[in-house]
Amino acid sequence: MRILVTGADGQLGTELVRALAPHGDLIPVTQADLDVTDRRCAEFVAALQPEWVVHTAAATDVDGCEREPERAMAVNAEGTRRVAEGCQRAGAGLVYLSTDYVFDGRKGAPYAESDPPAPLNAYGRSKLEGEQATRRVASRWTIVRTAWLYGVHGRNFVKTILGKAAAGEPLRVVDDQVGSPTHAGDVAEAVARLLSQGRTGMYHVTNTGTCSWYEFAREILRLTGYDSTAVAPISSAELNRPARRPA
Numbered sequence: 001m002r003i004l005v006t007g008a009d010g011q012l013g014t015e016l017v018r019a020l021a022p023h024g025d026l027i028p029v030t031q032a033d034l035d036v037t038d039r040r041c042a043e044f045v046a047a048l049q050p051e052w053v054v055h056t057a058a059a060t061d062v063d064g065c066e067r068e069p070e071r072a073m074a075v076n077a078e079g080t081r082r083v084a085e086g087c088q089r090a091g092a093g094l095v096y097l098s099t100d101y102v103f104d105g106r107k108g109a110p111y112a113e114s115d116p117p118a119p120l121n122a123y124g125r126s127k128l129e130g131e132q133a134t135r136r137v138a139s140r141w142t143i144v145r146t147a148w149l150y151g152v153h154g155r156n157f158v159k160t161i162l163g164k165a166a167a168g169e170p171l172r173v174v175d176d177q178v179g180s181p182t183h184a185g186d187v188a189e190a191v192a193r194l195l196s197q198g199r200t201g202m203y204h205v206t207n208t209g210t211c212s213w214y215e216f217a218r219e220i221l222r223l224t225g226y227d228s229t230a231v232a233p234i235s236s237a238e239l240n241r242p243a244r245r246p247a
Contacts, residue, residue, distance in 0.1 A: 003027065003195070004050035004092075006034060006083065007057035011154030012097060015188035016054055023196050024051075031057060036079025045086025052195060054095040055083050055134075058127070062101070065123035066243035072122050077129030084137035093140035093200070095191060100147035100179065102128045105246025110180075110210075113145075113202040121243035142194055143202045144187070148216075151184030161217050165226040175214035175233035177247055180206040 001024030007013040008028030017028045027048055034044055036057055045053060058076050059065055065072035080096060087094045101124035102117040119125045134141045150156040164171055182205075190205045211219070214233045221229050236245060 001025070001195070002049065002051045004029065004045065004048055004053045006036070006053065006055045007031070010056055011149060011151050011156060012184045012187060013056045014153040015151060015184045016056065016191060019185070019188035019192040020054070020195070023192055036082055037074050039082075041079065041082035042085035042089065045083055045092075046089035049090050050087075050092045052093045052095060053083060053087050054097075054191060054195075055080060056097045058097070058130075060123070062121060062123045062245070063242045065126060066121055069122035069126070072126040073129065076123075076126035077133060080130035081133035081137060084134050084141075087138045091139070093142070094134055094138035095142045095144065095195065096130060096134040097187075097191075098131050098143055098145045099124065099127050100145060101246060102131065102145065103246055105177070111204065113204055120246055123243060124246075140200055142200050144191060144194070145202070145204050146182055146187050147206050148179045148181045149184050149187065150181060153184070157181075157213070157216065158220055161220045162224060162226075165221055165224075165229045171217060171229060171231045172234045172239070173214045173217045173231055174236050174239055174245075175212045176235050177245055178210055178212050180208065180210050181216050182206040 003020055003024045004027040005013055005016050006029055008017050009030045017026060020026055027050060059072050084094055102119050103111050104118040104120050117128050119128050131143055134143060150158040186207055187205055217231055221227060
C-alpha cells in the first residue's frame with residue numbers, strides 16, 4: 001500500500017510515519033515539500049500515485065486562526081479540497097485529521113460521530129469546511145476527529161506546563177473546559193489500524209478518561225516532580241483568549 005502523509009514532521013505526522021511504516025510504502029511530505037495553498041497541490045498529490053493520503057497538514061494555532069480567519073480557511077478548508085482533488089485524480093482514499101473544535105461543547109457529555117457540528121471559532125469552522133470538502137470531493141474517505149493532543153514532537157500543553165514549571169513561573173490554568181488528553185502516538189496507531197482494515201467513515205479517536213485543563217496540569221506536575229509548583233484554577237473568561245473554546 002502506497003501511503004502519502006502530509007505534515008509528516010508535525011506532532012501527529014511524525015507519529016503517523018512511525019505507525020504506518022509497517023503497513024506500506026510511505027511518502028512523507030512536509031510543508032517545504034507541499035504547500036496546500038498552492039494551486040498545483042492537487043497535481044502534486046496525483047503525480048505521486050498514492051493509494052491513500054493521510055492529511056495532517058493544517059493551521060492549528062487556534063488564536064492565530066481567529067486573528068487571521070482567511071489564512072485558516074486557505075489552509076484548512078481550501079488546502080484540504082486541493083488534497084482531496086489530488087486523491088480523486090489518483091483514485092486514492094483520503095484520511096483527514098479533524099478536531100473536537102467542530103463542536104460548541106454545550107452537550108455536557110462526550111460527543112458521538114452523529115452529533116451535529118457547531119464550531120465556536122475560526123479554527124473549528126475551517127476544520128469543518130475541510131471535513132465537508134473531504135466528503136464532497138474524495139471518492140473514499142475516513143475522517144478522524146481527535147482532541148487535546150500531546151506528545152514528544154511539536155508544541156503542546158504538556159511541554160508548555162513543564163517549561164513554565166522549570167522556569168519557576170506560577171501557573172494559571174482554566175478549570176471550566178473538560179476533555180480527554182490524547183497521546184499523538186495512540187491516535188497514529190488507531191489511524192494505522194483503520195487503514196489496515198480498510199475502514200471508511202467518521203471516527204472519534206481519543207484516549208479514555210476526562211479531566212479539565214487544570215486537573216491535567218496538576219497531574220503533569222505530579223508525575224514529573226513539580227508538585228510544589230503553584231497552579232491557580234481560573235475561568236475561560238478570565239483567560240480572555242481571542243478564540244472562544246468549547247467547554
